[in-house]
Amino acid sequence: MRKSMxxxxxxxxxxxxxxxxxxxxxxxYTHRLVEIIDQELYRCGIQVCVHARAKHIYNTYRTIHxxxxxxxxxxxxxxxxxxxQTDADCYRVLGALHNKWDHISDRLKDFIGLSxxxxxxxxxxxxxxxxxRVEIQILTFEMRxxxx
Numbered sequence: 001m002r003k004s005m006x007x008x009x010x011x012x013x014x015x016x017x018x019x020x021x022x023x024x025x026x027x028x029y030t031h032r033l034v035e036i037i038d039q040e041l042y043r044c045g046i047q048v049c050v051h052a053r054a055k056h057i058y059n060t061y062r063t064i065h066x067x068x069x070x071x072x073x074x075x076x077x078x079x080x081x082x083x084x085q086t087d088a089d090c091y092r093v094l095g096a097l098h099n100k101w102d103h104i105s106d107r108l109k110d111f112i113g114l115s116x117x118x119x120x121x122x123x124x125x126x127x128x129x130x131x132x133r134v135e136i137q138i139l140t141f142e143m144r145x146x147x148x
Contacts (some may be wrong), residue, residue: 007024027052033129034080037097037136038109043083044096049083049117050140079135083144090123090138097136107135120147 030052038050082093090112097103107126115121122139138148 022041029132030134035136037080037082038072039098041093041096044092046089046092046096047085048089048093051081051083053079053081078105081144082136082138084138090140091139094123094125097125097138099128101129103127104133122142122147 033094038048038127041048050093084090084093104126107124107125111120111122111124114135121143122137123133124137126133128134
């Protein structure tokens with residue numbers, strides 16, 4: 001059963017009023033990182049479709065309240081999604097990303113080997129790029145279709 005959360009006006013204002021310069025910086029950074037990831041995976045011989053996606057405001061809100069984290073320490077409001085053809089490609093991408101960047105071990109979630117109760121499947125990882133932590137979701141085109 002999903003626990004419902006009430007969003008108060010202060011939280012909502014804080015989440016929706018991200019300063020435009022911070023959002024622009026985040027989008028520019030993410031665009032550059034998407035290009036780097038795409039080039040790295042091409043170099044490894046893995047056919048992929050890499051893109052950035054905006055995270056849903058509710059998920060950011062939930063993270064703030066469940067982990068008692070201030071908004072400022074939450075990861076970027078944009079995540080990266082890597083789409084591939086096969087389950088094996090998902091693991092190849094994960095290996096290539098972890099070879100190129102440091103990753104946060106306890107943030108690796110294998111929902112391919114053990115899918116969620118609702119059938120959701122993907123590999124979720126968080127890499128460190130300098131001082132930034134970047135969430136990356138790796139899944140097949142079929143997994144994406146089933147999730148949406």
